[in-house]
Amino acid sequence: MNNRALINRYVITLLFFVISAVVIVVTSLKRTKASYPEKFGIGRAASAAEISALDIDVRPDGKGLPVGSGDIAAGKLIYNTKCLACHGDGKKTEVKLPGEPLFVDYAEFKNNTAGQKADQSPKTIGTYWPYATTIFDYVRRAMPYNAPGSLSNQEVYHLTAYLLYRNHIISSGTVITEKSLPKIVMPAKEKYVEDDREGGTALK
Ligand code: HEC
Numbered sequence: 001m002n003n004r005a006l007i008n009r010y011v012i013t014l015l016f017f018v019i020s021a022v023v024i025v026v027t028s029l030k031r032t033k034a035s036y037p038e039k040f041g042i043g044r045a046a047s048a049a050e051i052s053a054l055d056i057d058v059r060p061d062g063k064g065l066p067v068g069s070g071d072i073a074a075g076k077l078i079y080n081t082k083c084l085a086c087h088g089d090g091k092k093t094e095v096k097l098p099g100e101p102l103f104v105d106y107a108e109f110k111n112n113t114a115g116q117k118a119d120q121s122p123k124t125i126g127t128y129w130p131y132a133t134t135i136f137d138y139v140r141r142a143m144p145y146n147a148p149g150s151l152s153n154q155e156v157y158h159l160t161a162y163l164l165y166r167n168h169i170i171s172s173g174t175v176i177t178e179k180s181l182p183k184i185v186m187p188a189k190e191k192y193v194e195d196d197r198e199g200g201t202a203l204k
């Protein structure tokens with residue numbers, strides 16, 4: 001093979017690679033476009049009912065509370081059946097499963113008399129929670145621990161009334177509603193301060 005023929009061969013081979021490279025790039029570009037369609041054809045739009053089943057948050061101002069009312073006596077029955085085993089009955093010593101006390105019996109718990117500083121008392125709904133509406137939100141979404149989400153709105157209203165009563169926040173006979181619950185001012189509200197720091201020298 002003479003030199004010229006050899007060069008021709010190289011040129012042809014080179015051309016072959018260049019053309020192949022161009023073809024690969026062009027087809028892969030095309031493929032990239034084709035492999036990301038606007039819709040993948042899977043799933044479907046969630047229905048309003050499905051969204052509202054998950055959209056259960058209740059805000060401090062009561063936004064999100066369902067219409068309803070809660071009664072202390074009815075709440076006591078539910079509490080004793082579904083909550084007492086873990087949260088107890090406010091006694092200083094009692095045998096129970098793990099779950100912090102939600103209220104304490106003031107007569108027995110001398111350290112927790114009304115007016116005592118929160119850090120000297122067990123942290124309960126009465127001494128630590130800034131909003132009453134959070135009881136409804138938390139209990140509905142997270143309790144009972146072994147079956148969260150199993151309580152009806154009605155049961156949660158009754159339980160909220162009972163827990164407020166056992167924390168000496170509402171008196172016996174009070175019925176709470178979606179209108180009155182957000183208006184309850186919790187004893188611990190004043191213990192929280194608004195974090196209005198802006199950074200820099202304003203940082204407290
Ligand atoms: C099987 C045990 C168990 C049962 C039953 C149970 N809880 Fe709880 N509860 C817990 C545990 C454990 C926690 C702490 C959860 C955490 O911090 O994540 C808790 C936390 C709570 C809190 C928050 C307490 C706080 O100050 O942070 C509330 C309120 C509450 N439970 C209410 C209830 C109510 C009302 C019921 C009955 C419907 C109930 N629980 C049933 C175990 C239980």
